[in-house]
Amino acid sequence: MNRTPLTWLYVPGDRPHVVAKALTAGADVVVIDLEDAVAPDRKEYARAATADLLTDPGPRPVPVHVRVNALDGPWAAADLTVLATLPGLSGLRLPKVTTPDEIRKVAAATPVPLYALLETALGIERAHAIATAHPALRGIALGEADLRADLGVRGDSGLDWPRSRVIVAARAAGLAPPPQSVHPDIRDLDGLAASCAHGRALGFLGRAAIHPRQLPVIERAYLPTPAEVEHAETILKAAAADQGAQALPDGRFIDAAAVALAQRTLSLAYRV
Structure with missing residues (x-):
């Protein structure tokens, strides 16, 4: 996919009619969830319905993508056996990863790109080792609800260090910036926008969603503003003039870091 993804829409795997609607809801990626969104007595049905779609x-x-069940639980082995080689599957999201060996084991069983969700203190501590476990791993992200429970964190600011840890680990491993975890209140769009602004300031890129109404809020928050685009274009034009050290009208000098950031801004603005 050439388009830089900003939105990942989670949908329950045991509701195939909702999955069908989600495919045209405007998300960049649809994630069929076999884990938290599906009750234990619906796991087998959800797996079969997902397999029907992806065949x-x-x-x-x-x-x-499909988020399978926890790798150390009773359903993950069947999830991987049934789904891992289906032609319609573009990615597997692995919950509650705590060791690099878990990534390597799944990578040996499927050619599909993998994404690790870090949802425990142990997973956060091993973030870089997990991020570099295997070439099949294309991204890491937080699962904040489980991490919040594991850490006993009540306030949102208590997760900022784990957030930064995952962002740095992804960058150090050469992976794309992680997307933010879901905002659980689908009615609180103002809160979602504020949370996205904070996440963008930390270094996240895009966000997972649990309802289509959240998608435009996330996209607006993460796309560069017209002022940011104009500033980036000014930097690149000045750099292209190749007249030695250049200064912008606001007094800031243009260096290699400024050029790289401007290129990234324009790449994201035009979604390439």
Whole structure:
């Protein structure tokens, strides 16, 4: 996929009609959830319904990922056996990863790109080792609800250090910046926007969602503003003039870091 993803829409795997609607809801990636969104007595149905969808190799409006059940639980082995080689699957999201060996084991069983969710203190401590476990791993992210419970954190600021830890680990491993975890209150769009602004300031790129109404809020928060685009274009034009050290009208000098940031801003603005 050439388009830089900013939105990942989670949908319950045991509601295939909701999955079908999600494919055209405007998300960059649809994530069929077999884990938290599915009750234990619905796990087998959710797996079978997801397999039915992904058996068809035909094109889809957006890539489809699947979040399987926890790797140390009773359902993950069947999830991977049934789903791992289906032609419609674009990615597997692995919850509660705590060791690099878990990534390597799954990578040996499937050619599909993998994404690790770090949801415990141990997973956070091993973030870089997990991020560099195998070339099949394309990204890491937080699962904040479980991490909050594991750490006993009540206030949102208590998660800022784990957030930064994961962002730095992803960058050090050469992975894309992680997306933010979900905002659980689908009615609180103002709170979602404020949370996205904070996440963007930390270094996240995009966000997972649990309802289509959250998608435009996330996209607006993470796309560069017109002023940011204009500033980036000014930097690149000045740099292209190649007249030695350049200074912008506000007095800031243009260096390699400023040029790299400007290029990233424009790349994101035009979604390439």
